[in-house]
Amino acid sequence: MSGRFYVVGGAVRDALLGLPASDRDWVVVGSTPQELVAAGFRPVGRDFPVFLHPETGEEVALARTERKSAPGYRGFTIHADPSVTLEDDLLRRDLTINAIARAEDGTLVDPHGGQRDLQARIFRHVSDAFVEDPVRLLRLARLAARFTDFTVAPETEALLERLVADGEVDALVPERVWQELSRGLMEARPSRMFEILRRCGALARLLPELDRLWGVPQPPEHHPEVDCGVHTMLVLDMAARLQAPLTVRWACLMHDLGKGTTPADVLPRHLGHEGRSATLARAVADRWRVPNPCRELADLVAREHGNLHRSNEFGAAAIVRLLERCDAFRRPERFAEALWACECDARGRSGLEDRPYPQRERLTALLEAARGVDTAAVAAAAAARGAKGPQIAAAIQLARADAVGAAL
Numbered sequence: 001m002s003g004r005f006y007v008v009g010g011a012v013r014d015a016l017l018g019l020p021a022s023d024r025d026w027v028v029v030g031s032t033p034q035e036l037v038a039a040g041f042r043p044v045g046r047d048f049p050v051f052l053h054p055e056t057g058e059e060v061a062l063a064r065t066e067r068k069s070a071p072g073y074r075g076f077t078i079h080a081d082p083s084v085t086l087e088d089d090l091l092r093r094d095l096t097i098n099a100i101a102r103a104e105d106g107t108l109v110d111p112h113g114g115q116r117d118l119q120a121r122i123f124r125h126v127s128d129a130f131v132e133d134p135v136r137l138l139r140l141a142r143l144a145a146r147f148t149d150f151t152v153a154p155e156t157e158a159l160l161e162r163l164v165a166d167g168e169v170d171a172l173v174p175e176r177v178w179q180e181l182s183r184g185l186m187e188a189r190p191s192r193m194f195e196i197l198r199r200c201g202a203l204a205r206l207l208p209e210l211d212r213l214w215g216v217p218q219p220p221e222h223h224p225e226v227d228c229g230v231h232t233m234l235v236l237d238m239a240a241r242l243q244a245p246l247t248v249r250w251a252c253l254m255h256d257l258g259k260g261t262t263p264a265d266v267l268p269r270h271l272g273h274e275g276r277s278a279t280l281a282r283a284v285a286d287r288w289r290v291p292n293p294c295r296e297l298a299d300l301v302a303r304e305h306g307n308l309h310r311s312n313e314f315g316a317a318a319i320v321r322l323l324e325r326c327d328a329f330r331r332p333e334r335f336a337e338a339l340w341a342c343e344c345d346a347r348g349r350s351g352l353e354d355r356p357y358p359q360r361e362r363l364t365a366l367l368e369a370a371r372g373v374d375t376a377a378v379a380a381a382a383a384a385r386g387a388k389g390p391q392i393a394a395a396i397q398l399a400r401a402d403a404v405g406a407a408l
Contacts, residue, residue, distance in 0.1 A: 003028040003029060003036075004029045005060070006101040007025070007101065008025055008098075008099075008101045009025045009098050010022050010025070011024040012102050013097050013098055013114070016115065023058070023059075026058060026059065026060040027061050027086070027089055027101065029082075029084070029085060030082045031082060033049050033062065036060070036062075039054070041054060063088065064084055064089060064092070065088050065089070065091075091112075092126075094125065094133070094136040095114075095117075095124060095125060095140065096112040096117045097124075098114070099111070099114050121147070123153060124156050125153075125159055128159070131163050133168075134163055137160055139180060140160070140196065141184060141193040141197050142180050142184035142193055144192040144195070144196050145192045145193040157199070157200065160196070160200035161200045163200070163202070164200055164201040169202050169205045170205060174287065174288045174289040177206060177288050178288045178290060182246055185246060185249045185253070189237055190240055191233035191234075191237045194210070194233060198211060209257045209260060209280045210253065210260075210284075212261075213232055213256065214227060214228070214229030216228040216229070216262065216267070217268040218259070219268050224350040224351050224352070225349060226268075228260065230350075231348060232253065232348075234348035235345050236253055236348070238348040238353065239340075239341070239344040239348075244340055244341070245337070247294050248297070248337050248340045248341045248344070250294040250297070251297045251300075251301040251338070252345065254277065254281035254301070255281075255302050255305055256277055257280040257284075258270070258273035258274065258276025258277035259273045259277070261273075261276050274305065277302035278299050282295070282299060297337055297338060300338050301341045301342065304326055304338070305341070305345055307322055308322070308326075308339065309342060309345075309346060311362070312358070312359060315405075316401045316402070316405035316408060317397075317401045319363075319366055319370075320397055320401045321397075323363075323370060335363075335367065339363060342357070343357040346359075369403045369404055370403050370404050379396060
């Protein structure tokens with residue numbers, strides 16, 4: 001083949017940072033789709049020429065340029081032919097640290113100072129074309145959650161604000177927003193993603209329910225950090241510290257949204273915020289097409305986290321009712337994740353990060369005790385006494401309460 005192949009983007013960046021190898025993306029310069037197909041590469045790109053390597057399965061893209069032709073991240077006209085140089089291709093990339101290429105012989109091509117910015121721990125845009133693609137804002141915020149010691153260059157910060165002011169963020173489609181948010185939530189310090197989004201004004205456009213939490217006070221005896229937004233970020237970072245899955249991290253992000261709608265005259269108390277939080281979490285899930293496992297856990301944690309926290313004060317019958325509301329008998333795995341999120345909530349508070357959360361272990365044990373009841377036998381015995389549906393359900397509930405009482 002006449003084309004020259006280069007590894008580009010994240011794989012080069014991560015290798016220079018001494019991080020484990022990520023998936024490699026390749027760009028080929030001086031070739032054509034016909035030439036690649038003839039060499040056995042399989043075309044997969046819908047919007048621009050991307051191919052799969054016939055042996056490794058890695059993605060290979062023809063060097064290309066882009067021209068903005070419509071709003072949003074899809075509004076580009078793509079140009080790819082043998083005349084497009086590697087430097088042309090690197091110029092269209094988002095950040096200098098992602099605009100480094102490595103030739104097959106190991107030579108680095110770095111026309112925009114990406115290595116310098118890696119050493120300085122700076123996120124800097126390659127060109128003003130950064131503002132043409134709103135996904136770049138989300139991607140930068142997500143990278144900030146991964147590379148926790150990097151800062152945003154002031155001139156790049158100004159472009160983030162311009163992306164918001166120009167309405168480009170409003171053109172983002174749900175699939176791309178969720179893709180970047182979910183990836184950022186799974187990084188080492190997810191709060192940094194929301195810090196970046198909030199600072200440039202994007203959070204108010206994408207998640208106004210979350211953005212309005214900052215500046216809303218809570219009782220300091222329960223929340224030494226006081227601010228609701230600060231608390232939510234502490235909870236989220238605690239979820240990362242406890243290596244929680246995405247479902248738990250999303251529930252942590254959504255659990256207190258209702259506090260942003262508490263009337264000013266009752267602050268810093270937030271009576272009834274749980275129900276409001278669940279309503280708002282469902283609206284967010286609808287807007288960004290959040291997958292059902294994340295949506296359902298967030299709804300459960302928003303509704304019941306206060307009761308799960310206070311469960312040490314409950315008697316056996318109240319514990320069983322709580323387990324039933326959480327659907328813990330049918331879905332014990334989801335209930336375990338709800339307790340995980342509640343531990344993050346309890347420990348996501350200034351100075352209380354290492355305090356124990358006995359409710360998690362206690363409720364897990366009490367659920368197991370209640371699940372040990374032979375409900376079929378209880379139902380049969382009740383039916384033999386002439387009991388009907390509601391009465392049989394009450395008999396099962398009583399038997400489970402007895403089992404919980406014995407365990408207590």
